[in-house]
Amino acid sequence: MRDISMQRVNETRDKILDIIKSPTLTHEQKVASMANAADSLLEVLDLPEGLDELMNVPLDRKCICDLNEGHAPLRPRYIIPDYAKLIKEGCKFLQLQPPTDLYEALNCLLIFYKHVPSVTNFPVYLGQLDTLLEPFVQEVDDATAKKLLRGFLLHVERTILDSFSHANIGPKPTRAGRLLMEVEAELEHEVPNLTLKYEEGVTDDDFAILAIKTALRAAKPSFANHRMFVQELGEDYVIASCYNGLPLGGGSYTLCRLILGNIAKRAGGIEDFKSNQLPYVMDIMARYMDTRVRFEVEESGFFENNFLAREGFIHRERFTAMFGLVGLAECVNILLEKEGRPGRFGHDEYATKLGESIIKQINDFNEQHQSPYCEVTGGHYLLHAQVGLSDDQNISPGTRIPIGEEPDEMIDHLLVLNHFHKYFPSGTGDIFPIDVTVHQNPEYVLDIVKGSFRKELRYLSFYGKNSDVIRITGYLVKRSEIEKLMKGQNVIHDTTALGMGAVINGKVLERKVR
């Protein structure tokens, strides 16, 4: 462990005292923030040279960001337990027997969720709820099942205090899936996030239309291109956290992101960016991620000691990590400006091609780089279009077209996205607020989903433009909760603060309505 200065210790002590005295943080939020502050005093990772001036600098110059994962990662960032094993075999450590009915199954899950760690300290994956619960709902009528599901989902929303918590359904229609969506539409909750794995011909239209109607009220489920994810990650994949495709029974050790716009600022032009600046920063970020992964696997002891690994709910060999990026739009626009070329990202064929060539270069780099302990993904990280942080300014999520600059016609918007979604097996996605007229014609959205997925788009989210619960970037927040927080009141979910930042800095409420 390297020494640190007394000045840094004292700054951290002040920060901890500020957290203790905060009028807006809840108790749980204070405890989590204090743990992060304590962790920031550790210096155990073998950091690559050059990282400091790319990461620990003001926001407008930062090129690499580790998304507040901490200095000594004590667990993987995203953990994807095999809940089917829990239902089938129970859990020795938690002394849970396999459930025998719907009540026991839901209770068993609720107990287990409280012991699944992640970067947020809340589980980022809640299971493939339709297939987990399908055998149990067969034994009860709709009204009883819905009453139990309502209680379960209420419990989830009021105890998993972070909306980066994701459940999955689909692609096949099930009674449990239908009941879950009906209850979600009624509750309009922020937690959990929900994805329908959709495949045309497998997911029937009635089930998909129910999903769209639910989304217009509750901003969920989102639609994942099942066929594409299966091709890349196999049948045993899940969607977790925002929209992250990850192996079941594994997860992601870490997620760091390139801030492409700030890397472009360092470059003289396109040539310098591609030949020098981008390769330099990518190399340092990849080696930084390698270090983090090695610490988790070789030193933290997580995989030897945590019951999830010891009992086989997760397997070290099923973990990978996510090589993230943000701000492609700003990167392309800065480079065009430096070259004296007209055009903006999202509106110009040259800009789209330049953007795609940059993503392709990042993809090629990643395929060359040997990543430690990522056997499940061929020894490489997975590319991830990160959704941004609440204090990001002038940084668009992943490869999205900036809010306020969306093409007038949705078709032109989709045809730009079509160039980028295919590069991101560990997640990308676009979000469309939908006009109220669609309530009478939900097939409109279904046609767009079908067309998009035929064109290799990966992940789409929709919400009603007048709904209280809306999708911020990759997570759900209620406008009414943001308003409470703006007035200085406590709010139950830590993600509300992120949503408020994104509304102020990311203009989330100004998205073009389709």
Add this chain to the structure above:
Amino acid sequence: MVATVNKIIPFSVVDGPGNRTAIFLQGCNMNCLYCHNPETRAKCIHCGACACSCPTGALSFENNLIHYDPTKCVNCDTCIRACPHGSSPKSTDMTADEVWHAVQKQIPFIRGITVSGGECTLYPEFLTELFTLAQSHGLSTLIDSNGTLDFEHCPDLLAVTDGVMLDIKAFDSEEHKRVTGRDNRIVLKNACFLAREGKLYEVRTVVSPGLFDAERTIIQTAGMLSPYLSVRPIRYKLISYRPMGVRTQYANTLQIPTSDQMNYYAELLTAKGFKDIIIT
């Protein structure tokens, strides 16, 4: 064949089932008082009156022709308000091939196309050509019409048309003349003929209290069509009159129905066996 195209909406949610490209043709043979896009009624006669009204310089008048530059247009509609003939300088003559080219961009995101207006059946050969292209590429084809073209005499068009969305603006002939300036004998004939052929996708009536007896129109229309519901379900769309876009001399005199009235009309339709009723 060429048609005058007012505009093409790539993704439309309100012109039939699912996502469709909607094509609006210029010119109409009715003069409905409540018309909400009266600029689609007449063809541009290139009088030049609108050219100097454009605040962004998108219109110019050279060699006795209006030229329109869509890249400069901000859709402020100043030109439409300046037009003394109930037209728009923004319409373009296009062949069926050219329109088809504009539709193709939306494949595979759309399930079909809908041609509206104006009154699109003023261009029956154009429609036949466009629909033949659309159907051969797996797209469904809908016509949005005031019903003045006698479809029984257009077998070629009907063969490539999946359905018609037909306005029944009033059942009584005199009332129909008051609302639209034209008799409705062909409209009602079309309604029965299309329903019998399984081509009547939707009937719509715009309701504005005092303009005509909406209750009677709805009861009589439903009575006339209910025997055909077994051939193919017919959607009935009840549209509340809205003043948006309506010419000011009429907008000031027309009434907006209450939601109770609209719900009452929907109940009348339910009683006649209609299942798919939409109030907008």
